[in-house]
Amino acid sequence: MNKIGVIFDLDGVIVDTAKYHFLAWKDLADELGFEFTEKHNELLKGVSRVRSLEILLDIGNVELSETKKQDYLISKNEVYLGYITKMGPDEILPGANALLNTLDALGIQYVLGSASKNAPLILKQVGLYERFTGIVDGNSVSQAKPDPEVFLIGAEKLGLAPENCIVFEDAIAGVEAANSANMTSVGIGDEDILHEADFNFNNLTEIPSDFFLKVISEKILKNDEPGLYKTK
Ligand code: B16
Ligand code: MG
Numbered sequence: 001m002n003k004i005g006v007i008f009d010l011d012g013v014i015v016d017t018a019k020y021h022f023l024a025w026k027d028l029a030d031e032l033g034f035e036f037t038e039k040h041n042e043l044l045k046g047v048s049r050v051r052s053l054e055i056l057l058d059i060g061n062v063e064l065s066e067t068k069k070q071d072y073l074i075s076k077n078e079v080y081l082g083y084i085t086k087m088g089p090d091e092i093l094p095g096a097n098a099l100l101n102t103l104d105a106l107g108i109q110y111v112l113g114s115a116s117k118n119a120p121l122i123l124k125q126v127g128l129y130e131r132f133t134g135i136v137d138g139n140s141v142s143q144a145k146p147d148p149e150v151f152l153i154g155a156e157k158l159g160l161a162p163e164n165c166i167v168f169e170d171a172i173a174g175v176e177a178a179n180s181a182n183m184t185s186v187g188i189g190d191e192d193i194l195h196e197a198d199f200n201f202n203n204l205t206e207i208p209s210d211f212f213l214k215v216i217s218e219k220i221l222k223n224d225e226p227g228l229y230k231t232k
Pocket of ligand 1: 021
């Protein structure tokens with residue numbers, strides 16, 4: 001059972017760090033004197049740190065020098081680190097541990113494919129770091145999602161062709177990245193938002209136990225007939 005591999009996004013799939021990003025970005029918006037809401041925070045999901053700051057400054061209609069931007073990127077991350085260094089295994093999202101156990105039992109390897117430069121620290125905090133075959137994070141890429149680079153490096157770490165990789169993602173940019181890498185995309189979250197994904201589930205507890213066997217029979221065994229789960 002080594003013909004497919006899995007690439008997991010981190011924030012929104014394995015853990016919910018978006019709430020900590022929100023608090024840290026809100027601190028900065030407060031300092032700069034404008035309102036930053038949870039709805040605004042949705043725009044930052046799956047987006048790199050640098051791009052997140054640009055979006056935040058657009059929301060507040062604030063222009064800053066490059067030096068100031070660099071200062072704020074550092075101070076925002078310091079605030080964020082204050083939150084994530086308090087994380088523990090209880091913050092692993094429902095279904096994630098069970099899904100990793102299923103993959104282990106099937107002998108299917110998995111790597112991380114996250115935009116976060118803090119991904120290794122977060123995985124260590126929640127006790128999952130050692131379980132992954134490899135980590136691809138914001139430090140490993142030159143192009144952010146929706147560019148497929150993060151997932152293509154993930155496929156290399158798995159030693160597999162992109163078409164044999166399954167990506168679990170909660171952000172539109174991540175689903176687009178997986179699709180343009182020619183991988184099977186699984187959208188975790190609102191199907192209306194993630195409608196470009198090959199498969200959709202609200203969360204990881206909904207993944208059927210035979211999901212991977214079905215994907216193997218549909219993708220790897222080249223059975224082009226519509227499958228039990230695949231509706232698109
Ligand atoms: P950092 P993911 C992403 O993680 C977050 O969704 C996004 O909100 C954040 O800006 C990005 O990581 C960078 O994070 O500041 O820690 O480098 O969803 O790709 O796992
Ligand atoms: Mg995410």
